[in-house]
Amino acid sequence: MRQGRISGAAPDARRGQDESADETALLQRISAGDRRAFEALYRGYYPRLTRFLERVIRRPHAVEEVLNDAMLVVWRKAASFNGRSKVSTWIFSIAYRKALKAIKRFDEPVEADEALFESTEPGPEGQLMQRQLAELLVSEIGRMSFEHRTVIELTYYHGCAYREIADIMACPVDTVKTRMFHARRRLRQALSDRKEDLQ
Amino acid sequence: MTGRILSFAKSPHQSAQELLPWFLNGTLDADESAQVEQHLHTCAACRSELQCLRELQLAYVQDHFTPAAEAALNRLLPQLQPTAPAASRPGFGLRALAGAGAPAGLFPGWIRIALAAQFGVIFALGWAVLQPDRTASQFHVLSQAGAPAHARGDVAIVFDPAAPQREVERILRRADARVVDGPTASNSFVLAVPDGQLQSALNALRSEPLVTLAAPLETTGSP
Numbered sequence: 001m002r003q004g005r006i007s008g009a010a011p012d013a014r015r016g017q018d019e020s021a022d023e024t025a026l027l028q029r030i031s032a033g034d035r036r037a038f039e040a041l042y043r044g045y046y047p048r049l050t051r052f053l054e055r056v057i058r059r060p061h062a063v064e065e066v067l068n069d070a071m072l073v074v075w076r077k078a079a080s081f082n083g084r085s086k087v088s089t090w091i092f093s094i095a096y097r098k099a100l101k102a103i104k105r106f107d108e109p110v111e112a113d114e115a116l117f118e119s120t121e122p123g124p125e126g127q128l129m130q131r132q133l134a135e136l137l138v139s140e141i142g143r144m145s146f147e148h149r150t151v152i153e154l155t156y157y158h159g160c161a162y163r164e165i166a167d168i169m170a171c172p173v174d175t176v177k178t179r180m181f182h183a184r185r186r187l188r189q190a191l192s193d194r195k196e197d198l199q
Numbered sequence: 200m201t202g203r204i205l206s207f208a209k210s211p212h213q214s215a216q217e218l219l220p221w222f223l224n225g226t227l228d229a230d231e232s233a234q235v236e237q238h239l240h241t242c243a244a245c246r247s248e249l250q251c252l253r254e255l256q257l258a259y260v261q262d263h264f265t266p267a268a269e270a271a272l273n274r275l276l277p278q279l280q281p282t283a284p285a286a287s288r289p290g291f292g293l294r295a296l297a298g299a300g301a302p303a304g305l306f307p308g309w310i311r312i313a314l315a316a317q318f319g320v321i322f323a324l325g326w327a328v329l330q331p332d333r334t335a336s337q338f339h340v341l342s343q344a345g346a347p348a349h350a351r352g353d354v355a356i357v358f359d360p361a362a363p364q365r366e367v368e369r370i371l372r373r374a375d376a377r378v379v380d381g382p383t384a385s386n387s388f389v390l391a392v393p394d395g396q397l398q399s400a401l402n403a404l405r406s407e408p409l410v411t412l413a414a415p416l417e418t419t420g421s422p
Contacts, residue, residue, distance in 0.1 A: 043268045
């Protein structure tokens with residue numbers, strides 16, 4: 001058993017291959033105009049894309065529009081999927097590009113702005129319970145740049161490998177690692193500050 | 200001479216530290232994972248960091264929900280057009296709303312928009328007509344605590360709070376089940392399964408370690 005894995009957090013290799021083969025078959029049917037296949041793929045991806053987009057664009061009212069724009073591209077471009085990546089990587093890369101476009105429309109800075117990380121608001125008094133920790137995380141991650149939020153979300157929630165994240169974001173793997181490293185440092189600092197506040 | 204090659208490459212500590220989040224989510228390849236494990240045996244700082252990351256991840260994955268896709272999907276479906284012809288037609292933008300199968304050059308733009316609007320109205324009316332069927336049956340959910348009163352479903356399910364979204368989705372796909380409601384106040388979800396497959400779906404769900412509870416719902420009328 002590999003250390004460091006949260007129980008059930010990552011599918012084993014065989015399961016991942018089966019899942020990928022199923023999704024590739026769905027894409028093939030979609031490229032032939034099979035709406036049932038599209039609906040199945042849509043239902044499969046809707047929860048995770050919703051979560052991803054909510055966290056990275058932080059505009060609840062825009063999530064469905066961006067998601068449907070991305071899935072419309074999947075419908076239209078299914079035939080262009082070349083199998084060099086996993087289906088999930090391909091779909092997330094489309095969603096990422098749509099999210100990036102939306103973020104620019106909202107006039108939000110895309111790349112890291114260190115000043116955005118500096119403030120941490122003091123929270124309410126009380127015990128730092130798991131729920132509060134989750135809320136603090138969401139709040140802190142919300143202050144990060146679009147790119148940092150994306151790396152955090154894809155790693156911690158969606159269980160992506162750093163190479164997958166690099167493919168999705170179309171950037172070098174070292175950039176992914178660096179973004180994660182800075183994001184972790186900020187989160188650690190925020191948690192440390194909060195614990196001091198509560199003592 | 201020590202034979203040591205000086206370079207600007209990262210130290211083992213730095214490399215391991217960078218990889219810890221992906222060591223934690225189990226996505227490193229075998230060599231990388233072995234390197235990190237080896238380093239963890241000798242580095243208290245990285246072990247402490249790993250524990251901190253584990254707490255962060257646990258808190259982060261707990262904050263999730265599984266929304267139902269149907270409403271958003273039904274808003275998208277009218278926009279789908281046949282894929283092969285659409286790819287060869289310039290000018291069919293993402294939001295083109297012409298009727299499915301109608302050649303782009305056959306109608307002027309305003310007629311295509313009118314057809315699309317008509318299609319949208321027909322779809323909305325059809326959807327409204329179908330609604331009573333979706334809400335006809337009632338059921339009990341986990342002692343009725345917070346149970347939705349009008350959704351149609353076959354199974355009540357509770358997942359391990361630490362279950363990642365992708366695992367939840369895999370479990371649902373394996374059981375051929377769809378979320379039709381939830382989460383309820385008791386953190387349960389309501390699933391629909393194909394007719395005649397209730398028992399096989401329950402067996403599949405109950406075999407999953409991340410499923411805390413999977414129980415059939417009563418669908419035989421009012422309480």
